[in-house]
Amino acid sequence: MTAANAVKRPRFSLPRWISAAPHMAWCVLFIVAPLLFICYYACTDPETGHLTLSNLANVFRAEYLRILWRSVEYALIATAVCLLIAYPLALCITRMKQRHQSMAILLLMLPMWINLLIRTYSLKNLLESNGLINQFLGLFGIGPVPILGTGFAIVLGLIYNYLPYMVLPIYSVLSKMDRRLIEAASDLGCSPLATLWRVVLPLSVSGIISGITMVFVPSISTFFISSSLSDGTILLIGDVIEKQISLHTARSYSVGASLSFILMILILVSLFITNRFGDKQEGVVL
Amino acid sequence: MSKLIELVNVSKSFDGEPVLNNINLYIRDSEFITLLGPSGCGKTTTLRIIGGFETPDSGEVLFEGQPMTHLPPYRRQVNTVFQRYALFPHLNVYDNVAFALRQKKVPREQIRPLVEDMLKLVALRGFEKRNVTSLSGGQQQRVAIARALINRPRVLLLDEPLGALDLKLRKDMQNELKNIQQATGITFIYVTHDQEEALSMSDTIVVMQNGVIQQIGTPTDIYNEPKNAFVADFIGESNIIDGVMRADYRVSFDGQVFKCLDRGFAANEPVDVVIRPEDVDVVAPEKGMLRGRVTSVTFKGVHWEIIVDIHNFKWMIQTTDFVAQDSEIGLYIEPDAIHIMKKSEFSGMYGDYSSYSDELDRLSDPEADETESAEGEEEEES
Numbered sequence: 286m287t288a289a290n291a292v293k294r295p296r297f298s299l300p301r302w303i304s305a306a307p308h309m310a311w312c313v314l315f316i317v318a319p320l321l322f323i324c325y326y327a328c329t330d331p332e333t334g335h336l337t338l339s340n341l342a343n344v345f346r347a348e349y350l351r352i353l354w355r356s357v358e359y360a361l362i363a364t365a366v367c368l369l370i371a372y373p374l375a376l377c378i379t380r381m382k383q384r385h386q387s388m389a390i391l392l393l394m395l396p397m398w399i400n401l402l403i404r405t406y407s408l409k410n411l412l413e414s415n416g417l418i419n420q421f422l423g424l425f426g427i428g429p430v431p432i433l434g435t436g437f438a439i440v441l442g443l444i445y446n447y448l449p450y451m452v453l454p455i456y457s458v459l460s461k462m463d464r465r466l467i468e469a470a471s472d473l474g475c476s477p478l479a480t481l482w483r484v485v486l487p488l489s490v491s492g493i494i495s496g497i498t499m500v501f502v503p504s505i506s507t508f509f510i511s512s513s514l515s516d517g518t519i520l521l522i523g524d525v526i527e528k529q530i531s532l533h534t535a536r537s538y539s540v541g542a543s544l545s546f547i548l549m550i551l552i553l554v555s556l557f558i559t560n561r562f563g564d565k566q567e568g569v570v571l
Numbered sequence: 572m573s574k575l576i577e578l579v580n581v582s583k584s585f586d587g588e589p590v591l592n593n594i595n596l597y598i599r600d601s602e603f604i605t606l607l608g609p610s611g612c613g614k615t616t617t618l619r620i621i622g623g624f625e626t627p628d629s630g631e632v633l634f635e636g637q638p639m640t641h642l643p644p645y646r647r648q649v650n651t652v653f654q655r656y657a658l659f660p661h662l663n664v665y666d667n668v669a670f671a672l673r674q675k676k677v678p679r680e681q682i683r684p685l686v687e688d689m690l691k692l693v694a695l696r697g698f699e700k701r702n703v704t705s706l707s708g709g710q711q712q713r714v715a716i717a718r719a720l721i722n723r724p725r726v727l728l729l730d731e732p733l734g735a736l737d738l739k740l741r742k743d744m745q746n747e748l749k750n751i752q753q754a755t756g757i758t759f760i761y762v763t764h765d766q767e768e769a770l771s772m773s774d775t776i777v778v779m780q781n782g783v784i785q786q787i788g789t790p791t792d793i794y795n796e797p798k799n800a801f802v803a804d805f806i807g808e809s810n811i812i813d814g815v816m817r818a819d820y821r822v823s824f825d826g827q828v829f830k831c832l833d834r835g836f837a838a839n840e841p842v843d844v845v846i847r848p849e850d851v852d853v854v855a856p857e858k859g860m861l862r863g864r865v866t867s868v869t870f871k872g873v874h875w876e877i878i879v880d881i882h883n884f885k886w887m888i889q890t891t892d893f894v895a896q897d898s899e900i901g902l903y904i905e906p907d908a909i910h911i912m913k914k915s916e917f918s919g920m921y922g923d924y925s926s927y928s929d930e931l932d933r934l935s936d937p938e939a940d941e942t943e944s945a946e947g948e949e950e951e952e953s
Contacts, residue, residue: 466659468622468644
């Protein structure tokens with residue numbers, strides 16, 4: 286506890302309140318209000334405007350549940366693969382010289398400066414039956430292998446787009462780790478692998494959790510990546526919501542809102558579960 | 572006592588900057604040896620080479636006569652107490668101390684009594700469940716010692732382990748460390764820049780500067796028979812005066828010839844003369860061998876520390892009798908208080924008390940500061 290913390294602050298301070306006002310207004314307008322709209326559309330009858338739970342009950346239908354399950358499945362696979370790629374990568378980057386580290390991080394972030402749509406279109410181009418990948422396979426007399434329109438293409442798209450969000454928080458935790466802790470583990474008899482398992486991994490849990498959150502949440506709610514890489518043949522929950530809302534009818538609004546509502550609960554539950562694992566760690570701010 | 576660890580012609584540089592220059596050193600079993608020197612002198616690098624965290628560019632490290640230069644740290648019978656402790660923040664006190672035993676796959680039921688013994692040794696019983704980050708510096712220090720000792724290493728390396736503690740606690744821990752060392756019989760290799768700490772704890776002191784060992788000896792040897800101006804200045808306070816050996820047992824400085832106990836120098840060889848401040852007697856001006864004017868008087872509790880100007884050379888003298896500022900006094904120096912050193916690269920760099928400490932000089936010198944901090948970081952990082 287620092288001395289500054291011990292000083293009692295006045296409960297209400299006008300300058301502080303004013304400085305927070307723009308952000309507060311923003312939150313109310315663009316976060317709280319839309320959430321309330323979702324709740325409103327999800328919980329009222331589209332014709333009469335009376336409170337009802339029938340909209341929510343209606344979306345528990347086999348076709349929606351199947352799509353919901355598929356979304357969860359793809360998001361989980363993408364998150365797991367991202368973690369498997371990102372952790373060793375982040376570890377490698379922290380072992381580089383400082384100059385090279387900045388370079389590696391820059392290279393990693395570079396695709397993020399390009400719009401997600403453009404990135405996804407370029408990936409689509411690569412995966413097409415006459416795309417670069419199939420041309421390469423063709424050299425060995427294989428293919429053309431249909432990649433577009435498969436679940437594989439969608440998962441690949443998710444990994445491709447969201448990998449940096451997994452690497453960065455893990456890298457940030459690993460790069461701040463005290464090198465002496467690794468030396469201490471080695472000093473106390475740990476081989477490099479044992480050091481990774483007993484010291485480095487437990488101390489980077491907070492980064493892993495941030496990474497999982499930052500990949501899983503956008504993955505499960507994505508709509509553009511899936512519809513684009515499957516040419517609309519495989520729908521995820523985000524696609525369904527988007528379609529319903531863009532129909533602009535009272536009926537479709539309540540379906541879209543109900544699905545959003547359920548997705549939101551799903552995300553909150555999964556966040557709660559992942560955060561339980563990181564309870565002992567000091568959380569990394571997202 | 573046999574040689575446990577031996578460093579043979581060890582050299583090391585970082586980014587082309589030499590840090591260790593041809594170090595030769597052996598460490599005997601069960602001794603308490605201290606590597607002493609200012610920051611950037613290479614003492615920490617030497618320790619890290621013994622611990623296995625650095626590999627020397629050339630030279631060999633032997634353990635009981637067997638080369639261990641390229642053994643990784645986890646294969647060495649050496650454990651380390653790190654600077655700022657490096658305790659595992661995700662483990663509690665018990666788990667930190669038990670860490671090495673778990674790695675060795677010692678059965679659970681054997682670990683508990685061993686950990687408890689260790690915590691008893693460092694006076695931390697009852698702290699098992701505590702989070703290490705909630706402990707005070709002194710307590711973390713003890714956990715670090717317990718964690719390193721539980722393996723019963725042949726050698727314990729300690730890298731400025733008391734640096735972060737305040738004075739009183741540091742004195743207590745010095746005694747405790749010495750007691751632990753004697754109780755366990757484990758060889759301690761201790762790194763510090765605190766000369767008092769080194770003198771009071773060590774069996775052997777290795778004084779280092781500029782990546783070179785300046786002197787190896789017992790604390791009394793190092794204090795009474797410093798080998799060059801650097802050692803004389805770094806260990807305790809000293810007046811270092813230019814002198815000339817006239818003959819065996821005869822040295823001249825300040826225009827006079829004094830009796831001394833040293834011999835074996837060439838006739839008229841220039842030398843450095845060391846006189847410790849506590850070895851000079853203050854007498855009436857007419858009775859003194861030298862006379863001068865007191866320019867400053869500082870009360871130190873046990874004694875007065877006075878600065879005396881003799882022919883523009885400022886002497887420091889410690890006396891239990893009060894002397895007034897600006898008074899004329901005489902100095903009387905016994906032959907056994909005069910110590911003669913050969914001239915060295917450090918001659919002329921130390922010895923005058925016109926400005927109080929050369930550390931302060933260095934701090935106020937922007938150029939020297941730059942090189943100093945660069946070296947310090949070098950050592951820190953590596």
